[in-house]
Amino acid sequence: MFSELIINRRECRLTVYLDNSATTRVCPEAAETVTRALTSEFGNPSSLHSLGTRAYVRLEAARRSLAASAGAKPEEMVFTSGGTEANNLVIFGAAGSHASKKHFVTSAGEHHSVLEAFKRLEHLGAEVTILPLSSDGTVDLTGFPNALKENTALISVMAVNNETGAVNNTEQIYKTILAHYHGKKRPFFHTDGVQALTKIPLSLAFADMITLSAHKIHGPKGSGALAVKKGCQLSPMFFGGGQERNLRPGTENLPGILGFAAALEACPPYPEQPRFFKYLYDYTCSLLSGFPFVKINSAGGVYSILNFSVLGIKSETMLHFLAKKDIFVSSGSACSKGKKSHVLAAMHLPENVIDSALRVSFSRENKPEDIDVLCAALQEGYEHIYRKGKL
Amino acid sequence: MKEVLLVKTGELALKGLNRGTFEEVLIKNIKRALLGLGSVEIIKAQSTIYIEPPAENFDFSQAENLISKVFGIAAFSRAAAVSKDINTILETACVYLAPILKTAKTFKVESKRADKTFGLTSPEISARSGEAILAEFPHLRVDVNEPERRVTIEIRERLAYIYEGKIPGAGGLPVGTGGYAAVLISGGIDSPVAAWMMAKRGIKLMAVHFASPPYTGERAEMKVRALLTRVGEYAGQIKLFIVPFTEIQEQIAKNCPEDLATVLGRRFMMKAAARLARREGAAALITGESAGQVASQTLQALVCTDDAAGLPVLRPLIGMDKEEIIRIARKIDTFDISVLPYEDCCSVFTPKHPRTRPKLEKVLEAEKKIDGEALLVKALAFTKIEN
Known part of the structure; x- marks a missing residue:
């Protein structure tokens, strides 16, 4: 299950990589597949000669295995350059040319590629309702049915939050929509599944559209997909040679797509991996519970993401302290000059908790020893770093 | 015909006896700024510095961009350099400046004669050039007070220079002259x-x-x-x-x-x-x-x-x-x-x-x-x- 350890070459020190929600290391299977698609099997799937035909056959095989991961049919998959493009395609595609007459629903905890796209629609005259978050980081659905309108075109709620790991009840959202519109023309439901893929089951049975990305599951960067249920009409953002059912024309990124499929196939079968993440999550929490200065902000959820605050020490300071020891985590994007985490703010966490938030995120390459190293360093950092009113 | 950059130093002229040093530093700074574009030749005469490119395919627009960031330059112009023959000067002015003169409405010719042995006086050069330009571009009108385009003809020691307008420089003093x-x-x-x-x-x-x-x-x-x-x-x-x-x-x-x-x-x-x-x-x-x-x-x-x-x-x-x-x-x-x-x-x-x-x-x-x-x-x- 574990591939080779990451070693800091200069000092032969072990690197502890706990930022897998930012990106993951490409697994050997995917790297090999990508190299092959770049150097020997480099044909264009649209070419009619045998090299092109072989590329086409591989592309369609990849489409089948990726479709299975989203509970979709192969012909319902559209390959994109990643999650951001897929999310933009959904939002602008659903808005079409009459955005100003339409209404949209999303949540306060979405990724920037969703929130910023909706902000743009608002600027173009559309009406956007933003659902609040509960204190556990999930979307608060109490007011959801009342938010739905006759002219609602799209509801977009992420499956798993990228900062806290909170899992939203997309099935309930989908069923609410079906019940609300009951036989009438209804809006589409889209879910951003980037952080959910391989962690929780995803299916077009409970959504109309699902966004996927390769580089969060040990695949290459620049490769993503959108599962679009048959019958959902989206207007494309690009125009060209007709690839991907005209929804995303352009020569297919075959190395990226095949690498994505290879990475997916190399993942341990569900639910082996989530069980492993839950073990790491619980282990981390048990060690952190010994630190009175740590406040845990995540509430379980997907278990591959754990958000916590080291009270009194700014996120970026602790991040640099850990990085010096080759321990890589993420700040909750809190920064004195920059943006505060919009997710933690939407959870109504106090300022000092947001300012000191860190996110660790696991992959199958992590080991319990990584957590030991992390916690020892947190303790050391807490003792050595200057804190307001202390030292 | 070859092209050069004419650089006008501003405040430097005020610096009396120090001027030589100031100009030397400025020339060094210009050379350094243009280092990536090949070895340029730089000549100074009176209050002008001439930058002569080494090769045919010199990137003038990049050079202008770099020069615009060198302190100590009041203004600069891209100019045609030709031999000091009045017919060549008139011909070149009409050809070299054609793109800007075609779309202009009014113009004026200003001449400077540093080489006093040149056969014509400054007003004579201006008059002859004005006539030649008007003959070539009959839609133009001369306006000596507020011309849209200022054509300048400078007769220097070695060559004559023809250009239109000035691009403002970064001003200030050459870096290195102030400590x-x-x-x-x-x-x-x-x-x-x-x-x-x-x-x-x-x-x-x-x-x-x-x-x-x-x-x-x-x-x-x-x-x-x-x-x-x-x-x-x-x-x-x-x-x-x-x-x-x-x-x-x-x-x-x-x-x-x-x-x-x-x-x-x-x-x-x-x-x-x-x-x-x-x-x-x-x-x-x-x-x-x-x-x-x-x-x-x-x-x-x-x-x-x-x-x-x-x-x-x-x-x-x-x-x-x-x-x-x-x-x-x-x-x-x-x-x-x-x-x-x-x-x-x-x-x-x-x-x-x-x-x-x-x-x-x-x-x-x-x-x-x-x-x-x-x-x-x-x-x-x-x-x-x-x-």
Whole structure:
């Protein structure tokens, strides 16, 4: 299950990589597949000669295995350059040319590629309702049915939050929509599944559209997909040679797509991996519970993401302290000059908790020893770093 | 026909006997700015510097861009250089300037005859050229008061030069003619602007940055390097000193009154920068302070920091509003880098309520609570130097 350890070459020190929600290391299977698609099997799937035909056959095989991961049919998959493009395609595609007459629903905890796209629609005259978050980081659905309108075109709620790991009840959202519109023309439901893929089951049975990305599951960067249920009409953002059912024309990124499929196939079968993440999550929490200065902000959820605050020490300071020891985590994007985490703010966490938030995120390459190293360093950092009113 | 760049020096002409030196430095700076474009030949005569490109495919637009950032240049023009034969001059003027004359409505010809042995006087040259242009472009009208296009013909010692209009230069004085000074650079909006302003007055720069790992990270240092690269397009090479500042800030925070932490930190920055400056032969410090902008920049706080410097502290932004500073930062292309959101040495140890009117005696007393000298010596010993 574990591939080779990451070693800091200069000092032969072990690197502890706990930022897998930012990106993951490409697994050997995917790297090999990508190299092959770049150097020997480099044909264009649209070419009619045998090299092109072989590329086409591989592309369609990849489409089948990726479709299975989203509970979709192969012909319902559209390959994109990643999650951001897929999310933009959904939002602008659903808005079409009459955005100003339409209404949209999303949540306060979405990724920037969703929130910023909706902000743009608002600027173009559309009406956007933003659902609040509960204190556990999930979307608060109490007011959801009342938010739905006759002219609602799209509801977009992420499956798993990228900062806290909170899992939203997309099935309930989908069923609410079906019940609300009951036989009438209804809006589409889209879910951003980037952080959910391989962690929780995803299916077009409970959504109309699902966004996927390769580089969060040990695949290459620049490769993503959108599962679009048959019958959902989206207007494309690009125009060209007709690839991907005209929804995303352009020569297919075959190395990226095949690498994505290879990475997916190399993942341990569900639910082996989530069980492993839950073990790491619980282990981390048990060690952190010994630190009175740590406040845990995540509430379980997907278990591959754990958000916590080291009270009194700014996120970026602790991040640099850990990085010096080759321990890589993420700040909750809190920064004195920059943006505060919009997710933690939407959870109504106090300022000092947001300012000191860190996110660790696991992959199958992590080991319990990584957590030991992390916690020892947190303790050391807490003792050595200057804190307001202390030292 | 070949093309050259004519560079007009501005204020330099005022500098009397020093002019020779000033021009030499300017020529050296121009050469350095154009280094990437091949070896240009530079000739000076009267108040003009001629840049002659080495090859046919010289990138003039890139050269103009680089030249526009060299201090000491009032204006410059791209000109045609031809032999001093009146017929050649007239012909070239009509062909070389055709693209601009075609779309213009009015024009005027100005002539300068440096070579008094040339057969025609300046008014005669202007008259003949005007006639020739009118014959070629009958839609044009001569307007001597407010012409849309000013055609200039200069008869010099070796050649005649034909050009239209002038592109304003960066002004100021050639960098290197005004001495050497050390700029304290944090990564914010102000210090690069201050550095640029002093470079404009001919001062060569070195830079001192204070890094406080782990409170600040690698990106903050990369940001400072990026800023210096932008300023360096005007100011030439800037040697960068990165002083580790963590221990000093921690000691201040641990041992001194919280409300004086900022002013004490700044005193140590001044002390460290002044020692580095002396070691490098720099005569002054430069900061981006603007009166009253923040607690550490009130007049009383400046008195306290000045006291620690021991060198003159140049504060070119002292009387400027933030908006004015930002306008310059945008002009010199440092703004977008300055606003990148990384923690810097100033933002981490900021007390909740810093004293806005610190008294020097109180500050000196507080400073005694730590072994400043030992901390400074250590910080300077671990200072990184980058060229």
